[in-house]
Every structure is written in structure tokens, then in C-alpha cells.
Amino acid sequence: METIWKQAEALKPELIARRRDLHTHPETGWTEFRTASLIINELKALGYEMHFGAEVVAEKSMMGRPSVKELEAYMKRAITEGADPVLVEKMAGGKTGVVGILDTGRPGKTVAFRFDMDCNDVEEEKGEGHRPAAEGFCSTHAKAMHACGHDGHVTIGLAVAKLLKENMDALNGRIKLIFQPAEEGVRGALAMVDAGVVDDVDFLFGGHIGFKCTQADTLVTMTDGFLATTKMDAEFHGVSAHAGAAPEEGKNALLAAAQAAISLSTISRHSQGSSRINVGVLNAGTGRNVVPDIASMKIETRGGNTEINEFMVKEARRMLQAAADLYDVKVDISLAGGAPASIYDKELAEEIAALVKEKCGYAHVLTYVDMGGSEDCTYFMDRVQKRGGKAAYMMYGTPIAAGHHNSHFDFDEEVIWKAAATLTELAVKYSA
Numbered sequence: 124m125e126t127i128w129k130q131a132e133a134l135k136p137e138l139i140a141r142r143r144d145l146h147t148h149p150e151t152g153w154t155e156f157r158t159a160s161l162i163i164n165e166l167k168a169l170g171y172e173m174h175f176g177a178e179v180v181a182e183k184s185m186m187g188r189p190s191v192k193e194l195e196a197y198m199k200r201a202i203t204e205g206a207d208p209v210l211v212e213k214m215a216g217g218k219t220g221v222v223g224i225l226d227t228g229r230p231g232k233t234v235a236f237r238f239d240m241d242c243n244d245v246e247e248e249k250g251e252g253h254r255p256a257a258e259g260f261c262s263t264h265a266k267a268m269h270a271c272g273h274d275g276h277v278t279i280g281l282a283v284a285k286l287l288k289e290n291m292d293a294l295n296g297r298i299k300l301i302f303q304p305a306e307e308g309v310r311g312a313l314a315m316v317d318a319g320v321v322d323d324v325d326f327l328f329g330g331h332i333g334f335k336c337t338q339a340d341t342l343v344t345m346t347d348g349f350l351a352t353t354k355m356d357a358e359f360h361g362v363s364a365h366a367g368a369a370p371e372e373g374k375n376a377l378l379a380a381a382q383a384a385i386s387l388s389t390i391s392r393h394s395q396g397s398s399r400i401n402v403g404v405l406n407a408g409t410g411r412n413v414v415p416d417i418a419s420m421k422i423e424t425r426g427g428n429t430e431i432n433e434f435m436v437k438e439a440r441r442m443l444q445a446a447a448d449l450y451d452v453k454v455d456i457s458l459a460g461g462a463p464a465s466i467y468d469k470e471l472a473e474e475i476a477a478l479v480k481e482k483c484g485y486a487h488v489l490t491y492v493d494m495g496g497s498e499d500c501t502y503f504m505d506r507v508q509k510r511g512g513k514a515a516y517m518m519y520g521t522p523i524a525a526g527h528h529n530s531h532f533d534f535d536e537e538v539i540w541k542a543a544a545t546l547t548e549l550a551v552k553y554s555a
Contacts, residue, residue: 159214160201254533333534365414
């Protein structure tokens with residue numbers, strides 16, 4: 124029988140076409156209606172058991188969701204671009220998560236693979252030096268671009284779905300394909316975890332194109348160093364007044380926010396590991412001659428582990444409230460995103476490396492890379508590990524045209540079929 128590696132390679136033209144279609148129609152977090160509709164229909168056609176919408180997304184845990192009006196506009200756009208209207212309606216409210224299940228009917232483990240779907244808020248480069256522009260698959264949506272490779276991740280997931288069906292006789296147990304919305308801003312995974320989608324999972328695998336692995340024909344079998352993170356929005360509310368005639372009647376939200384921005388930077392760093400805080404956005408005021416009654420801030424904390432990050436969050440909340448009290452204004456703090464740290468499993472990394480060296484054709488197989496950032500796949504990993512399972516996050520090596528989240532980003536599409544073959548081999552091994 125033809126090897127999985129060869130089967131995957133034969134899919135290459137189809138996979139490139141799929142990736143380019145997704146690249147042309149990028150969708151930001153919680154608005155992936157077209158992408159999710161496409162996934163559902165393809166997996167249904169292959170015979171997968173399908174779960175989506177409110178079944179797999181817990182509304183109470185959705186973070187950083189667009190307004191109802193924005194979501195309705197994105198639903199309409201998706202339908203005009205070919206999405207199934209019935210499926211789109213079932214995902215109303217931004218519940219765009221999808222889970223496809225392949226039950227072999229044989230005893231074995233439950234193995235899950237997670238793929239993120241959303242794009243970045245980036246205006247794509249339109250110059251001829253940018254391959255998607257030159258070859259006609261540039262984003263058609265303003266200020267939206269697949270600048271992180273999630274179009275490739277979705278394509279990998281759909282390729283895995285097809286390869287699993289072709290190799291049913293080699294599988295056992297149940298395989299779950301999880302397509303997650305809103306990874307950017309680490310907003311989406313928690314809602315799927317809280318819906319219970321990985322509560323029965325024995326092995327969970329995630330991964331990313333490029334990033335810390337930009338050498339062609341390379342696989343990293345385990346990524347570590349994920350920083351726990353929390354994203355917060357703070358809204359200060361004061362009282363407006365004429366800045367010349369009656370300034371004493373005002374309560375200045377701008378000054379409270381400015382004080383908070385400075386104070387947040389004075390939080391002591393933690394002795395037990397990495398700790399970070401950043402104020403990325405500060406907007407305030409309404410006019411030159413008005414005491415500002417409104418101000419808003421976008422803040423993030425990070426920590427080398429979940430406990431350190433929780434320390435940073437607690438201190439940040441204290442500083443925000445203190446600044447508001449100082450200027451006698453109110454502050455509302457809301458959660459916009461977050462992710463825990465991850466646990467590195469050296470033994471699993473080495474097992475995967477041994478498998479791919481035997482079954483796959485990579486020139487380079489590495490067992491470790493340090494992430495140094497955050498990714499909400501760690502919510503899935505953490506839940507599986509706490510319930511006695513194992514989890515790994517891999518890096519699929521590919522040269523990239525520019526850094527992730529850059530308007531010139533692009534990658535070598537050869538990485539897609541190789542990653543799909545690798546994940547299919549993992550399904551065969553770990554479902555037994």
C-alpha cells in the first residue's frame with residue numbers, strides 16, 4: 124500500500140488551491156463563518172460526525188467578541204462569498220468553532236488535533252514583489268490578512284481529514300479534528316475547552332507553520348516556553364466640563380489613564396520567572412477645550428507560568444483602581460483574552476521524533492524549540508494534561524517571506540502536505 128507520506132504528496136495541487144482560496148477570503152476572530160462553513164461541508168462529505176456552533180463554543184467564555192452589528196455584517200459577507208446560509212445561521216453570535224469526529228468503531232484512544240482559523244487585522248501588501256499579489260490570491264478584505272499561516276493550518280486539517288479516511292484500517296479509537304476561532308489575541312480556545320470538546324481526549328496535538336522554525340524540510344516535535352498571558356481592556360469614566368470656564372466641575376479620565384499607564388510599568392518583576400506587562404493602546408478625550416470624561420486602555424500581562432501571570436494581573440488591577448480613585452473617576456476592567464502556560468513533555472517529544480524519522484521524509488527533526496510568546500492552544504493542552512492525557516505543540520518548518528503578522532508574510536506551501544502526513548502518522552500511532 125502507498126505510504127501516507129506519498130498519499131499526502133499526491134494531494135499537493137489540491138491543497139495549494141485550498142490554501143489560496145482561504146488566503147483570498149480571510150476572516151478575523153469570531154467571524155470565520157465562510158471558513159467554518161467550508162470545513163463543515165468538506166468533513167460532512169467525508170463522513171465525519173459534525174459538531175459546531177453552540178455545541179462546541181461556550182458563549183460565557185467567548186472573549187473579545189465583535190458587536191452584534193459587526194457579526195451580522197460578517198455573516199452576510201460570508202454568504203455572498205459562498206458560505207452555506209443554513210450553517211452560517213447556526214453559528215450566529217460568532218460561534219464559529221467546528222469539531223469533526225471520526226469513530227473507527229474499534230477500541231483505542233481518543234486523539235485530537237487542533238487547527239486555528241482566524242486571520243490578522245493587517246492590510247496585505249499589494250505590490251508585485253509579494254507573491255500572493257503577483258499570483259492573484261491576495262486578500263480581498265480590507266485590513267484583514269492571513270499573516271500568520273492559519274490559512275495553511277486549516278488546509279493541513281482538511282488534508283488530515285482526507286488522509287485519515289484513506290487509512291481507516293490503520294486507525295483505532297476516535298479521532299477529533301478541532302477547528303478553533305479567534306486564536307489571535309488568545310480569545311477562542313477557552314470557549315471550546317469550557318464546552319468540553321477535549322474532556323475525553325487522551326492525546327492532543329497542536330502546531331504552527333514557521334515562527335521559530337523557518338528552515339525548509341524541518342519538523343520540531345515539541346515547543347516549550349509558552350508564556351501565560353491575560354489581555355485586559357480598561358475603560359475610565361469621569362465627568363466632562365468646560366476646560367476654561369468650569370474645569371473644577373470635571374473629573375479627568377485622561378489623567379487617570381495616563382497615571383495608570385505609568386504606574387503599571389512600576390509593578391515589580393517576579394523573582395521566580397519571566398514577567399511582562401504592556402500598555403499597547405491608550406485613547407482619551409473628546410475635544411481640546413473639554414475636560415476628558417472618557418479614556419480606554421488595552422493592556423496585556425505575561426508570565427513564565429500561570430502563577431506569575433496571575434500575580435501580574437492582580438497587581439495591574441490594583442494599579443488601575445488606584446489611578447481611578449486618585450482622580451475620582453470610575454474604571455471598568457474586562458477580559459479580552461488569555462492563555463495559560465504549558466507543560467513540556469520530553470518523553471513524548473522524543474517518541475514523536477523517532478516516529479517521524481521512521482515514517483516521514485524530513486531532512487531535519489528537532490525535539491525542542493522555545494516559543495517565548497503565547498498561544499491559546501495551551502488551554503487545550505492544559506485541560507488534557509490535567510485529566511491524565513498528553514499533549515504536544517509542534518513547529519512545521521518553512522521559509523517565510525517576512526515575519527508573522529507582517530503585511531508581506533507568505534510561506535512555502537510545500538510545508539502543508541508534509542505536516543498533514545505527519546499528523547496522520549501520529550493518529551495511527553497514538554489511537555492504538
